[in-house]
Amino acid sequence: MPRIAVLDKHKCQPKRCSLECHRYCPGVRIGDETIVIDERTGKPIISETLCSGCGICVHKCPFHAITIVNLPQELEGRCIHRYGTNGFALYELAIPREGAVTGLVGQNGVGKTTALNILFGKLKPNLGKDAPASPDELNDFFKGSELQGYFKRLDELRLSFKPQPIEQIPTIVRGSVSELLERVDERRVKDELVQKLGLQDVMDREIKNLSGGELQRLAIAAASARDADVYFFDEPSSHLDVYQRLNAANVIRSLAELGRAVLVVEHDLAVLDYICDYVHIIYGIPGAYGVISNLRSVRVGINTYLEGYLREENVRFRDESIHFEVKPSFRSISFTKIAFNYPQLIKRFSGFELSADPGSIFKGEVVGVIGQNATGKTTFIKMLAGEVEPDSGKIDLNLALSYKPQYLRMNFEGSALEWLRSQVGEFNQAFELEIVEPLEIKPLLDREVSTLSGGEMQRLAIAACLGRRADLYLLDEPSAYLDVEQRLYIAKLIRRVIEGREATAFVVDHDLLFIDSISDRLIFFGGKPGVRGRAFSPTEMRQGMNMFLREVGVTFRRDPQTGRPRANKPGSRLDREQKEKGEFFYVG
Numbered sequence: 092m093p094r095i096a097v098l099d100k101h102k103c104q105p106k107r108c109s110l111e112c113h114r115y116c117p118g119v120r121i122g123d124e125t126i127v128i129d130e131r132t133g134k135p136i137i138s139e140t141l142c143s144g145c146g147i148c149v150h151k152c153p154f155h156a157i158t159i160v161n162l163p164q165e166l167e168g169r170c171i172h173r174y175g176t177n178g179f180a181l182y183e184l185a186i187p188r189e190g191a192v193t194g195l196v197g198q199n200g201v202g203k204t205t206a207l208n209i210l211f212g213k214l215k216p217n218l219g220k221d222a223p224a225s226p227d228e229l230n231d232f233f234k235g236s237e238l239q240g241y242f243k244r245l246d247e248l249r250l251s252f253k254p255q256p257i258e259q260i261p262t263i264v265r266g267s268v269s270e271l272l273e274r275v276d277e278r279r280v281k282d283e284l285v286q287k288l289g290l291q292d293v294m295d296r297e298i299k300n301l302s303g304g305e306l307q308r309l310a311i312a313a314a315s316a317r318d319a320d321v322y323f324f325d326e327p328s329s330h331l332d333v334y335q336r337l338n339a340a341n342v343i344r345s346l347a348e349l350g351r352a353v354l355v356v357e358h359d360l361a362v363l364d365y366i367c368d369y370v371h372i373i374y375g376i377p378g379a380y381g382v383i384s385n386l387r388s389v390r391v392g393i394n395t396y397l398e399g400y401l402r403e404e405n406v407r408f409r410d411e412s413i414h415f416e417v418k419p420s421f422r423s424i425s426f427t428k429i430a431f432n433y434p435q436l437i438k439r440f441s442g443f444e445l446s447a448d449p450g451s452i453f454k455g456e457v458v459g460v461i462g463q464n465a466t467g468k469t470t471f472i473k474m475l476a477g478e479v480e481p482d483s484g485k486i487d488l489n490l491a492l493s494y495k496p497q498y499l500r501m502n503f504e505g506s507a508l509e510w511l512r513s514q515v516g517e518f519n520q521a522f523e524l525e526i527v528e529p530l531e532i533k534p535l536l537d538r539e540v541s542t543l544s545g546g547e548m549q550r551l552a553i554a555a556c557l558g559r560r561a562d563l564y565l566l567d568e569p570s571a572y573l574d575v576e577q578r579l580y581i582a583k584l585i586r587r588v589i590e591g592r593e594a595t596a597f598v599v600d601h602d603l604l605f606i607d608s609i610s611d612r613l614i615f616f617g618g619k620p621g622v623r624g625r626a627f628s629p630t631e632m633r634q635g636m637n638m639f640l641r642e643v644g645v646t647f648r649r650d651p652q653t654g655r656p657r658a659n660k661p662g663s664r665l666d667r668e669q670k671e672k673g674e675f676f677y678v679g
């Protein structure tokens with residue numbers, strides 16, 4: 092059985108430990124060089140040949156820096172890339188197929204970016220050895236698979252890439268939106284993409300002045316405008332509302348319809364389902380290793396991912412399967428104490444008007460907020476909290492508000508611990524137990540804020556928001572950059588905290604599965620983005636989803652096996668039937 096020993100170099104702190112890994116290793120005790128201490132770094136080097144896999148070092152290390160993994164026999168010799176001795180290892184690879192959209196779904200930290208970089212030609216795979224593999228070695232390695240031809244042609248293939256961290260685009264690309272699109276428009280489709288992705292109003296704007304959602308749509312347009320054989324889209328949904336997600340999905344799908352190969356990494360399962368023909372599951376231990384599964388059809392692939400068990404490979408990669416519950420109707424939930432009522436409210440800015448219908452909010456409930464971007468969602472919550480004064484309607488609730496903003500651009504110089512303290516003060520035990528531990532924040536605390544990934548920053552920002560005592564919590568797009576498991580876990584955590592404190596939370600998000608999991612009721616925002624918005628009174632889930640999806644023009648059904656909401660293909664029999672009945676969100 093192949094065994095790997097992985098050392099997390101961020102976590103390993105030899106100056107703050109007693110080298111327990113080395114002291115207690117049975118191999119070292121009998122005089123073998125199972126672990127030697129690197130003279131230069133002071134960190135251990137573990138011999139995978141001599142290691143017996145006893146796991147003593149794993150338990151003795153005070154910083155949980157070592158992972159020992161026994162891999163299935165089938166993975167022997169299937170390592171695609173390894174980041175040095177005792178580094179992260181990736182096994183197997185995704186296959187971009189001509190004329191199809193292939194998805195990659197799995198936890199963060201198990202090698203999706205490594206896989207994309209290899210397929211994009213940015214990272215030369217080393218097949219687990221010390222040096223990059225030669226063309227002949229790659230040819231032998233992939234013999235008989237579709238990837239053999241892919242790597243043979245890699246130098247000639249035209250490739251286009253939409254990166255994940257779109258916030259960094261303004262630091263790399265200067266000029267206006269139209270200048271960038273002009274430069275990359277190899278397919279002469281700029282005008283069509285601008286219209287489909289709704290970029291008309293920002294064409295003259297400098298890229299550095301774009302919002303996250305605008306940057307995302309620009310990045311998708313720029314990648315799609317290239318004349319490529321293979322397109323890569325790394326998390327194209329973040330910061331887009333549902334309407335924009337579906338438009339982006341249609342643009343990406345149209346590339347496959349032209350016969351091009353498209354590979355998409357995406358955590359919004361409804362979008363992944365809508366966009367893909369095939370799915371690879373990627374699983375493993377974050378930071379230690381990742382394995383890319385065989386290709387599956389999209390429905391089977393997503394259901395298998397939720398089940399946590401790869402039947403054909405006979406691998407269980409998660410102890411529990413994920414199932415989506417159909418919520419009981421709100422009346423049967425025991426919310427009895429009203430937190431506050433609010434009257435009809437109106438707020439006008441130059442060129443924009445928001446009108447909110449009256450409503451009552453209960454203690455302990457989580458209200459999902461859905462609707463297109465720029466329809467006044469944040470303004471509404473700020474009016475409730477007294478931070479924005481309405482032009483019509485009186486509101487005097489005196490509520491303490493804790494807010495997690497949508498965009499996490501943080502110019503903070505210092506560690507995550509310093510940043511978190513600046514937000515919540517000194518930690519107490521309750522904060523550690525209730526928030527820090529479940530969100531797995533501890534391993535991040537010593538790191539500089541500037542080195543955190545989008546998902547790590549998101550978890551930290553959620554911890555800060557929940558760490559403040561408030562009556563009303565507003566979490567704006569908490570699912571961005573989190574993987575599917577983190578999304579569902581955080582949905583449960585937020586519900587538990589809000590219920591326990593008898594507070595109220597408004598959660599603005601565009602991942603319908605996340606909203607479905609977290610919300611007790613919904614507030615739907617209709618209107619014309621940037622011109623007028625209307626906040627309807629809080630409604631039950633089904634009614635709210637129906638109102639919203641009717642506006643977007645998309646119908647959803649539930650998958651019978653997992654209970655997850657699935658978008659119907661436009662014009663399909665189910666789509667037509669549900670539209671006729673007015674059941675846009677079918678929960679039966």
Ligand code: SF4
Pocket residue numbers: 102103104105108109110111112113133134135151152153154155156157
């Ligand atoms: S692995 Fe753990 S015990 Fe070993 S040197 Fe690093 S921190 Fe210390």
Ligand code: SF4
Pocket residue numbers: 112115116117118119125126137141142143144145146147148149159
């Ligand atoms: S798993 Fe056991 S044998 Fe292997 S390095 Fe750790 S302590 Fe030594």
